[in-house]
Amino acid sequence: MKKKAETFILPDFKADYKALIIKAEYIMRNAGLEEAQAGIKIAGRHINNLRCADNTTLMAESEEELKSLLMKVKEESEKVGLKLNIQKTKIMASGPITSWQIDGETVSDFIFWGSKMTADGDCSHEIKRCLPLGSKAMTSLDSILKSRDITLPTKVRLVKAVVFPVVTYGCESWIIKKAEH
Numbered sequence: 001m002k003k004k005a006e007t008f009i010l011p012d013f014k015a016d017y018k019a020l021i022i023k024a025e026y027i028m029r030n031a032g033l034e035e036a037q038a039g040i041k042i043a044g045r046h047i048n049n050l051r052c053a054d055n056t057t058l059m060a061e062s063e064e065e066l067k068s069l070l071m072k073v074k075e076e077s078e079k080v081g082l083k084l085n086i087q088k089t090k091i092m093a094s095g096p097i098t099s100w101q102i103d104g105e106t107v108s109d110f111i112f113w114g115s116k117m118t119a120d121g122d123c124s125h126e127i128k129r130c131l132p133l134g135s136k137a138m139t140s141l142d143s144i145l146k147s148r149d150i151t152l153p154t155k156v157r158l159v160k161a162v163v164f165p166v167v168t169y170g171c172e173s174w175i176i177k178k179a180e181h
Contacts, residue, residue, distance in 0.1 A: 020054050023080050028056065030079075031072040038065035052113060094119045115170035123174040134167035 039048025089104030
């Protein structure tokens with residue numbers, strides 16, 4: 001059975017940031033994406049967009065679905081005087097796509113909400129990226145950890161509060177292989 005390609009697109013808008021957040025939410029609510037049967041099916045529900053502030057990710061199983069979603073967002077954007085910023089639009093496919101008929105830069109990975117997303121879903125690079133950050137956070141605590149005036153339980157709580165979150169940031173979405181365990 002051939003696996004369907006999942007596609008992602010990240011439209012970016014040109015506008016005043018304060019007004020943008022309100023307009024972006026208005027656009028997405030009125031674009032009719034909730035009713036669209038496009039997107040990736042998760043637990044029986046079609047998920048076709050993820051939003052945080054002015055970042056939007058559109059998801060579809062085909063280029064046609066993606067074009068449809070993008071056109072709905074584009075049309076609603078123009079109604080409120082916004083244009084999609086094609087120069088900042090990134091397109092990523094997790095399956096074989098021979099050529100795109102959608103404007104935007106085609107990428108194999110991108111940073112989204114602070115985590116590196118890849119077309120193949122491999123998280124090993126993200127795990128490896130976080131470990132040195134944790135080491136750097138640990139180094140910043142050197143003087144405190146070497147202090148004889150601070151108790152061991154306090155030092156442990158400090159490491160758990162400062163270092164652990166740095167290393168585990170985004171871990172909820174990681175797919176950990178046996179070799180990385």
